[in-house]
Amino acid sequence: MAEDTKRNGRDGGAAARRRVRRGITEAGLTFLVxxxxxxxxxxxxxxxxxxxxxxxxxxxLSSQTEQLLSGLESDVQVLVFAGQDAFYRQDLGGLLAEYRRTSPRISYExxxxxxxxALAQAHGVTQTDIMVIITGERKRQVPVLLLFAPGDHPDGIKFSGEQALNLAILELTREHVRPVLFLVGHGEPDPFEEFPALIEALRRELYRVDSLNLARKPIPEDTALIIMVGPHQDPSPAEIEALDGWLRSGGRLMILLDPAPPGTFPQLVQFLARWGVEVHDDVVVDPERALFMDPMTPVARLDWHPLTEALIARDLLVAMPRSRSMAAGSAPDGHEVQTVFGTSEAAWGERDLTGAEPKNDPQDVQPPFSMALAVVAKQQDGESVEPRLLAVGSSGFIHPSVAEFQGNTDFFLNALNWLAGEEQQMTVRPKQRIYxxxxxxxxxxxxxxxxTVIALPLGSFALGxxxxxxxxxx
Amino acid sequence: MTKVWAVYWREVQAYFLSPVAYVFMAVFLLLTGWFFAARLFATQYIEMQVVFANMTFMFVFIAPLLTMRLLAEERRMGTDEFLLTAPLTVGQIVVGKFLAAVTVYLAFLAVTGVYPWLLYRYGFPDWVTIGTGYLGVILVGAAYLAVGVLASSLTNSQMVAGLLGFGVLLLSLVVDRAAVVSTGLLAKVLQAISISARANGLYMGVLNVADLFYLISFTGGLLFLTVRVMERRRWL
Incomplete structure (x- = not known):
């Protein structure tokens, strides 16, 4: 009996030890996995x-943002002072996370x-919904609600956080802002009234936009470039002389010249011819590349050029409503004329501007011709030198009704940056997120x-x- | 595989021959249908991002009900002894039962396929985004079901298993919420472990491979723990 008890005790002890060993093994395995x-x-x-x-x-992120972030030379910290239930946490948080993923120089919280x-006070924040962007000693506050704009629908909103963030970062990291001057005094549309979205876009590219009447005052020295958009009257010889002098001294000029009857712009036409741009008094008709079956709104055939490179890479089109044609003439010594975009071989320049049904007649201008030409100084020692002139046969492509078309706005802004010598900003820009x-x-x-609310649940219930x-x- | 199939088929039949799964489905469809229609009428947006988030939120309440019976009932009835002594591994039993629960969940979701069809009827939905959204809903639902299966392995009472599973899932909702409202390191940690935060990208059409891996490994880890719990009973 005592023997049995002893044996049972030994067996029980061995079983308990086995259990402990097994338990330790199991715990170890679980921990390891x-x-x-x-x-x-x-x-x-x-x-x-x-x-x-x-x-x-x-x-x-858009190419512009990627370029901006890859070029950052100092750390940028973004602090979003937000309430716990802020509706934008997901949208803005996702965007900032993408910025962070793209550049290790970005941090956010x-x-x-x-x-x-205390942190809010240190950054001068007295309320919620404020984003503070800090780089080095410089900082900038941006109200978060500015990232949102009313959508087309009463309940809808557009989120343009990428644009706003880029602007704030640019403003902090860029040293100075240069003026872009729109010429007035020849019946040009007021850019602030006619193209508010473009003016806003220029501001986002860090240009200060202003208008200039050459008959009243000379061209300011720090001007980045001058733009003449759709004049209705010819500039005076003195104004042409000022523009010519400005170009010769290394200035940058963009002229968007709409079709007009012969003799409307004798001074301007002569001035352009001197710089190697022969403008025709016609309107381009291109049945092969017509936008929405309108042959007088051709989709431009983009030639390879620094101006069109980003658009070609993204397969974006440029629509040119009511454009005149132009051809490369003889450029001044040391300069060359480059084609930026043209038309198909089926196009023609309709000389009859009375509004009659366009028809390819013998007196019409025949291809090849261009709708945009750039005049640049020939490259010397591998470096491009001043001046730069861009002539485009239409101002209609930046009209608000067409500007949103694919690459139209990007082409205009890229052209502007190219003229201003800000090639690093020539890219495809972020779009607003619209549902x-x-x-x-x-x-x-x-x-x-x-x-959804009646049939499906009822059907399932019936099956039950x-x-x-x-x-x-x- | 055939052994997993045998367990799976037995459970699937048990689900679909009983009226309970259909009642749960009816409730699920009523609520998701309401959210879908209300969202569409209010915003008129051709997207399902919010509907996906609502679907998984509602499944927090349904998942424990679907899984509470799976292992607890076997233990209460004493049939787990047969299962554990049958020529089956514990892993095969757990996976078979889990897949059966997932099948029921997929049946729920299959019916909601009517929603994208309705969007297509009136507009041009982004099919890829809808596809990744459903992938997110499936992965989150599978994770919730894995929580329920683990809870069911811990007790012989269906009620306790259901309450336990529901409690853990409720806690996961608290973590989701805390991840949104907290700041600093705590926010980063909570966002990293939050199930719904990990699925948000998929609902939006953004495929983050790390999120995908997290959701799958979360489910796999819970099933592994369930197997360990069952194994422990075998040798204890």
Whole structure:
């Protein structure tokens, strides 16, 4: 008996030891597997790629942003002073995370000023919904609500955070702002009234936009470039002389000259001819590259040029409503004329501007011809030297009704940056994030409601009753 | 594989021959349908990002109900002894039962395929974004079901298993919320472990491979723990 008890005790002790050993092994294995999972997740978070699969690449930073971020020479910190329930946390947080992924120089943090009042005070923030962008000793406050604009729909909003962030970073990292002057006094449209979106875009590119009447005052010295958009009257000889002198001294000039009857701009035409640009008194008709079946709004055939490179890379088109044609003439010594974009071989320059049905007549201008020509100094020792002139046969492509078309605005802004010598800014710019909408009639809405809220749940419930009946009858 | 299939098929039949799954589906469809229609009428946007988030939120309440029976009931009825002594590994039992629960969930989601069809009827939805959104909903739902399966392995009471699973999922909602409202290092840690924060990118059409890996490894880790719990009972 005592022997049995002793043996049982020995067996029980061995079993208990086995259980303990097994328990330790199990715990070790579990710990090991979980530790491996955690470590691989930490590693994945650092190296795993992020792919934007949305149709319009809504969450991919634009080339402009990538250029800006890759060129950052100092760290940029973004502090978003936001309430805990701020509606923009997801949109803005996602955007800032993408900035951070693109450049290690960017860091960001959401701060609740009610929880960290000292930090808010240190940055002069007295309310929520303020973004503070800091680089070195410089900082800039941007109200977050400025990143949002009303959409087309009463409940809809457009998010333009990328544009606003870029502007703030540019303003902090760029040393100076140069003026761009729109010529007035020849019936040109007021750019501030006619092209407000473009003026805003220029501001985002860090230009100060102003107008200039050459009959009243000379060209200021620090001017980046002068733009003449769609004049209706010929400039005076004195004004032409001022422009010519400005160009010869290394100035930059863009002229958007709409079709007009012969003899409307004798001074301007002569001036352009002196610089190697022969403008024709016609309107381009291109049945092969017509936009929305309008042959007088051709989609330009882009030639390779620094001005069009970014557009060609992104396969973006430029529409040119009511453009005159032009051809390369003889440029002044040391200069050359370059084609920026033209038309198809089927196009012609319609000389009959009376509005009659366009028809390719013998007196019309025949291709090849261009709709935009650039005049530059020939390269010397591998370096491009001043001056630069760009002549475009239409001002219609920046009209608000067409400017949103594919590459129109980007072409205008790239041209402007090229003229101003800011080649690093020639790119494709961020678009506002706009949600697609659907228009439902009351019948459509009833159909949607009946299908989703009534039919589907009821159908499922009916299946449940059938299953119950079947079970009961078994 | 055939052994997993045997367990899986038995559970799938148990789900679909009982009226309970259909009732859960009806409730799920009623609420998601309401959210879908309300969102569409209010904003008129051709997108399902918010609807996907609502779907997974509602599944927090349904997942424990679908899984509470799976292992706890076997233990209560004493049938787990047969299972554990059958020529099956514990892993095969757990995976078979888990896949059956996932199948029911997929059936729920299959019916919601009507929503993108309605968007297509009236507009031009972004199909790839909708596809990644559904992938996110499936992965989050699978993670919730894995929580339920683990809870079910810890007790022999369905009720306790259901409440335990629901409690853990509720905690995950608290983590999701805290990840949004906190700041600094805490925010980063919470965002890293938050299930819904990891799925947001997929709802938006952005495929972050790290998020994908997290959601899959989270589910795999919980199933692994379930197997360990069951194994422990086998040798204890």
């Amino acid at each position: 979980l530790a491996c999972l955690i470590l691989t997740n930490v590693a994945a978070a650092r190296v795993a790629p992020v792919i934007d699969l949305t149709r319009d690449k809504l969450y991919t 959401f701060v609740d000023p009610s929880l960290e009042p 697609q909408r659907v228009f439902l009639t009351p019948q459509d809405a009833r159909f949607v409601f009946n299908t 009753i059938l299953a119950w009946l079947r079970r009961r009858n078994k």
